[in-house]
Amino acid sequence: MAARADTSKTAESSDKVSVICRALRRAIIEQALEPGAKLPEDSLGERFGVSRTIARHALGQLAAEGLVELRRNRIAVVATPSWQEARDAFDIRIELERLVVRQLAGKLTKPQIAELNAHVDAEDRARDGTDAVSIRLATEFHILLAHMTNSPILVRYVSEVAYRCCLTLSLYSRPHSSECAINEHRAIIAALVKGDVDKVMGLMHSHLDSVATRALVAPSPQRGRDLLDILAPYADEASGDRVVKLPKAVRR
Amino acid sequence: MAARADTSKTAESSDKVSVICRALRRAIIEQALEPGAKLPEDSLGERFGVSRTIARHALGQLAAEGLVELRRNRIAVVATPSWQEARDAFDIRIELERLVVRQLAGKLTKPQIAELNAHVDAEDRARDGTDAVSIRLATEFHILLAHMTNSPILVRYVSEVAYRCCLTLSLYSRPHSSECAINEHRAIIAALVKGDVDKVMGLMHSHLDSVATRALVAPSPQRGRDLLDILAPYADEASGDRVVKLPKAVRR
DNA sequence: ACAGCTCAAACTGCATGCAATTGAAGCGCC
DNA sequence: GGCGCTTCAATTGCATGCAGTTTGAGCTGT
Structure with a gap:
């Protein structure tokens, strides 16, 4: 089974990294990891029995594929395409x-x-x-x-x-x-x-x-469930009578 | 000038990594680095004032783009597409x-x-x-x-x-x-x-x-200049009278 | 000379450690 | 009670160190 895993050695450097990549890819497309799910380097490394360095590298690869979003100094998350x-x-x-x-x-x-x-x-x-x-x-x-x-x-x-x-x-x-x-x-x-x-x-x-x-x-827009994006238009007209109270300053 | 460097923050994690990526990309497409050129992590890191870790990460990204070839335990080289x-x-x-x-x-x-x-x-x-x-x-x-x-x-x-x-x-x-x-x-x-x-x-x-x-x-095939690939057919007919003498065993 | 062997330098694979940044709980103040 | 400020644990950014692998230079025997 498992329909031909790799075949082309393009990218996917060593082994450990590509193993993690494959596992995460699969978890993501099977929705075990929903869009927006956090992917801390530590937990990943621990889960796969490798150091943060390797987990980090894997996240980099997946980010290059557009499956993961990397934000500087922040926990990586599963991508949420618009x-x-x-x-x-x-x-x-x-x-x-x-x-x-x-x-x-x-x-x-x-x-x-x-x-x-x-x-x-x-x-x-x-x-x-x-x-x-x-x-x-x-x-x-x-x-x-x-x-x-x-x-x-x-x-x-x-x-x-x-x-x-x-x-x-x-x-x-x-x-x-x-x-x-x-x-x-x-x-x-x-x-x-x-x-x-x-x-x-x-x-x-x-x-x-x-x-x-x-x-x-x-x-x-309802299905976009980005929460903040959904709320954005309400926030713009900074008036009373809001249905949902916004938590302090909604910056970015 | 420099025609709009990034714009999309897709992949290209931090800054140092993407700086190196851009520099190498440009060097490669301007043929400052020819296909097959070696890219040791140490030298790269030294040249850009970062540690091997970062250089390595950059190489990983470029490999994902197909510009660089990564072989396990070997020095990375600029890709040589067939x-x-x-x-x-x-x-x-x-x-x-x-x-x-x-x-x-x-x-x-x-x-x-x-x-x-x-x-x-x-x-x-x-x-x-x-x-x-x-x-x-x-x-x-x-x-x-x-x-x-x-x-x-x-x-x-x-x-x-x-x-x-x-x-x-x-x-x-x-x-x-x-x-x-x-x-x-x-x-x-x-x-x-x-x-x-x-x-x-x-x-x-x-x-x-x-x-x-x-x-x-x-x-x-002449322009492919892969040398070993060019020689391969000659090696197959393991006979005498060869024009070029092959160095010991031509393995892989 | 030449093929083969040996060994040290070069390099990668990976883990770990330290500094810097972020997020959020805790705490006082209005 | 709710709002803002402080502080601290969680987490990333990055460098360095150690072990294992590859490369190739030099040596030896023929």
Whole structure:
């Protein structure tokens, strides 16, 4: 299982660091760590049996991937992408994954096709499990596709942006709604095997677009739950009659 | 000058680390540091007046961007992308930059147009200078465009992939050949201002495509200068009559 | 000369220690 | 009771030290 962990040694320096990175990445996209969750270097180091130095390095890498937010002299937190950033991430993802299927159409080997089918079967089986797992599997399907291009760079970018999208999904989409995704995955495989480039690019585009719009229905500020951002407009009109009392000065 | 250094605080943790990153990035794309150049932590730290810890962290970031190669227990080196990786990078870059101009077409403000024109003028003026500087300026034109989308994610990816392409250009293209690039940049600005989405996407596509093909003319193994890779086929037929004598066992 | 061996210098991997900054509890004052 | 100030534990920023690995220079035997 565990759908091909690394393969490309791009970045991910030593071992300990990359182990921590993988663990955190997974925890984040499975929502074990929610956006905004604190990630103190000490606790991380202790949890993984390494020193702060290593934990710190791992946080740096994850920050470079956009999964973690680093603020000077403050505890690192799981990133909380804005709605706009989420939309941008999906736009980029669509282009990248169109590129993936364009390169792959009609070029899949038999074992690759089998691997893809096996993965979708696994997705199917996971429908009974938790949402978190099926979200992760759905994301990993796309990463698996990217791997098959044999382009480390493409793998890296697709992975990164897919994880990011995963993160935003957990932020802005409540009911999850991955029901039809599995069928769409099967359709993509079929078109890929058939070698119909235009069709598969169209399928991938509409697949991702529908995932995005299903999730990011509207700017819907309520779901942003940044608390301070939500309160900001109220604070601006510094008048009485406030529903929520603001704690002293809300600076930054 | 210095075309907008950071803007997005994504990654780039503290200050010292990001200063080193920027310096190294620039040195790399200006070919002050050639691909394969060694980057010992000690020397770096000494040069920038910081400890190895910080230098190491910076190397980690650059490795995540693909500019530096980290090998366990070995001195870090400036990355040496293979021809195939170079081609892949350009493919990705084309898609990303098409996205940039699609978002920008007809939406540029007056000051933005002025900034772009000023940059191209600077490129023009730099034609007398060294190749390295004009390559850097040409790259920064594209990054400047990305900045104008106001999408930090897009900025990050375009920057990264553009730097990577810059690196490969310095590896595989000898005469440089940026003559016409400036005119192409001007044409893109014009189409952008006019708001002709299809035209500007086409322009950007052909611009990057021509840069890529001008540079990456053929797999041309000779230019890969990896020495060991070049020699590999000779080593395979472990026979006498070799032109170059191989030093003991050529392991990895 | 030349291939192989040995060993010391160079370098990385990692933990730990100290100073500086932050966040929040505690405390007095209005 | 609520507001502001002080103080202290928690936490980061960074340098340094030690152990293990790699590199390559020099030596030896052929």
